[in-house]
Amino acid sequence: xxxxxKPLIYLNNAATSWPKPPGxxxxxxxxxxxxxxxxxxxxxxxxxxxxxxxxxxxxxLLGGVPPExxxxxxxxxxxxxxxxSGFLAGIKGECHAxxxxxDHNSVLRPLNEYGQQHRIRLDIIPFKDCSVSPDAVEASxxxxxxxxxxxxxxxxxxxxxxxxxxGDLLHDHGIYFIVDGAQTAGHIPVDLESLPIDAFVFTGHKxxxxxxxxxxxxxxxxxxxAPVRFGGTGTDSFSLLHPRGMPERFEIGTHxxxxxxxxxxxxxxxxxxxxxxxxxKAEKQTAFLIRELEKEKNITxxxxxxxxxxxxxxxxxxxxxxVGFMLARGYHIIxxxxxxxxxxxxxxxxxxEGCVRISHSWFTTDxxxxxxxxxxxxIAGNADSAVGQA
Amino acid sequence: MRILRSVRHKLCADGSFMKEFLLDAPVTExxxxxxxxxxxxxxxxxxxxxxxxFEKPDWFSIxxxxxDTTVEVRFKKEVMDLTIDFVYFLVxxxxxxxxDLSGLKKREQVIEERVRKHxxxx
Numbered sequence: 001x002x003x004x005x006k007p008l009i010y011l012n013n014a015a016t017s018w019p020k021p022p023g024x025x026x027x028x029x030x031x032x033x034x035x036x037x038x039x040x041x042x043x044x045x046x047x048x049x050x051x052x053x054x055x056x057x058x059x060x061l062l063g064g065v066p067p068e069x070x071x072x073x074x075x076x077x078x079x080x081x082x083x084x085s086g087f088l089a090g091i092k093g094e095c096h097a098x099x100x101x102x103d104h105n106s107v108l109r110p111l112n113e114y115g116q117q118h119r120i121r122l123d124i125i126p127f128k129d130c131s132v133s134p135d136a137v138e139a140s141x142x143x144x145x146x147x148x149x150x151x152x153x154x155x156x157x158x159x160x161x162x163x164x165x166x167g168d169l170l171h172d173h174g175i176y177f178i179v180d181g182a183q184t185a186g187h188i189p190v191d192l193e194s195l196p197i198d199a200f201v202f203t204g205h206k207x208x209x210x211x212x213x214x215x216x217x218x219x220x221x222x223x224x225x226a227p228v229r230f231g232g233t234g235t236d237s238f239s240l241l242h243p244r245g246m247p248e249r250f251e252i253g254t255h256x257x258x259x260x261x262x263x264x265x266x267x268x269x270x271x272x273x274x275x276x277x278x279x280x281k282a283e284k285q286t287a288f289l290i291r292e293l294e295k296e297k298n299i300t301x302x303x304x305x306x307x308x309x310x311x312x313x314x315x316x317x318x319x320x321x322x323v324g325f326m327l328a329r330g331y332h333i334i335x336x337x338x339x340x341x342x343x344x345x346x347x348x349x350x351x352x353e354g355c356v357r358i359s360h361s362w363f364t365t366d367x368x369x370x371x372x373x374x375x376x377x378x379i380a381g382n383a384d385s386a387v388g389q390a
Numbered sequence: 391m392r393i394l395r396s397v398r399h400k401l402c403a404d405g406s407f408m409k410e411f412l413l414d415a416p417v418t419e420x421x422x423x424x425x426x427x428x429x430x431x432x433x434x435x436x437x438x439x440x441x442x443x444f445e446k447p448d449w450f451s452i453x454x455x456x457x458d459t460t461v462e463v464r465f466k467k468e469v470m471d472l473t474i475d476f477v478y479f480l481v482x483x484x485x486x487x488x489x490d491l492s493g494l495k496k497r498e499q500v501i502e503e504r505v506r507k508h509x510x511x512x
Binding site for chain 1: 402403434435436437438439441443453454455458460462
């Protein structure tokens with residue numbers, strides 16, 4: 001199996017980042033080497049308080065928000081479900097809600113489910129040149145619009161949205177604003193203290209360099225969202241009703257200690273490198289990859305100026321899943337093909353056929369970018385003329 | 391040649407069902423030429439060690455690289471129960487050189503009728 005012995009070039013970081021910093025692996029191992037220390041759940045005192053460490057680290061990374069307003073969940077989708085369900089629980093009757101065609105199924109599906117239940121009437125705002133304009137948002141607002149949920153950065157096009165301008169105008173109309181930061185946290189500066197948003201969702205396993213099964217959200221006013229899950233918290237245990245304080249209001253059951261240890265270490269790594277350095281390296285490599293791909297006339301790039309390390313493309317004459325297969329089996333390059341759980345983006349850019357997405361990380365080397373660009377260009381160059389009978 | 395096991399599977403966005411099969415020997419250009427007796431084969435010889443894609447409309451497609459022991463098979467989901475055995479039969483019947491296709495062709499014809507009936511009712 002000679003093909004399997006080649007070194008792997010991993011360009012699927014927008015799905016799950018890999019490799020992880022050595023400190024992340026060490027933190028997981030360390031977290032499991034002693035009994036877990038969970039405040040209120042043990043008399044043990046030797047273990048490290050990873051939950052507090054992760055909360056404080058994230059607080060610092062995300063603009064100094066109160067750590068107790070950062071809630072840990074299983075992932076971004078879990079967070080979005082908690083926030084959307086909890087917000088709508090406080091609304092009587094049907095209301096109007098907004099999202100965008102750039103959004104992921106983690107937003108689209110919960111909202112459409114509530115649409116089907118006649119809890120909301122949903123409008124989906126289209127995008128142009130990879131972005132949703134504040135003007136388009138303003139034009140979609142109605143007298144009964146109560147909620148807008150939108151992505152901060154597109155997972156297909158890598159475009160960061162102007163959530164400051166959009167948030168300002170939503171707040172002028174008293175509309176609750178949930179932002180999905182699954183693709184931006186850890187990649188670009190996010191100052192939640194100054195941004196006009198009500199809740200910001202993150203996941204641990206992408207830019208924050210943690211592991212799958214971790215994520216969470218920041219919530220400015222916890223009272224605006226009803227808790228929708230109830231159970232043990234290790235606090236106020238005489239009460240048969242769920243505590244309403246933060247973060248217990250939204251955190252139930254035993255935490256994912258190894259996962260949060262990894263998240264704390266991932267955040268520590270990001271702070272150590274610094275977001276400006278991370279961005280600079282990503283931008284340089286993105287520009288290189290796009291420049292190289294543009295040399296091949298057979299390649300259609302859908303996002304020529306992404307803000308995030310994400311490049312979406314197709315090769316004329318080849319199906320995107322075939323290109324993904326060729327990269328994986330022929331060159332040991334891991335990309336992601338298909339719809340990327342964002343069907344409306346693909347409706348707009350490629351007729352719903354899907355595309356190939358490559359996404360690099362801090363750990364991607366310049367040499368790996370060069371090899372990947374060569375492989376993609378080679379496939380495209382061959383697709384141009386060589387498709388024929390065997 | 392034998393299919394050792396299915397290493398991965400998923401339901402694709404186009405409704406097809408993908409299975410990745412690990413074989414006991416690497417596939418060759420000759421293998422895909424043999425598949426050409428049952429459908430259409432496209433090749434990109436300049437990509438990697440040589441990329442091949444076999445398509446049997448309404449049944450399945452097989453893609454792989456020359457020299458690789460893994461192939462990806464995409465089944466038309468609605469008739470996968472009818473066609474999956476044929477993939478195993480097709481692979482196990484292959485040998486480099488001349489292959490007697492008569493048994494395979496007979497089986498293909500029987501399945502073809504069932505597939506057509508299932509998909510088009512005729």
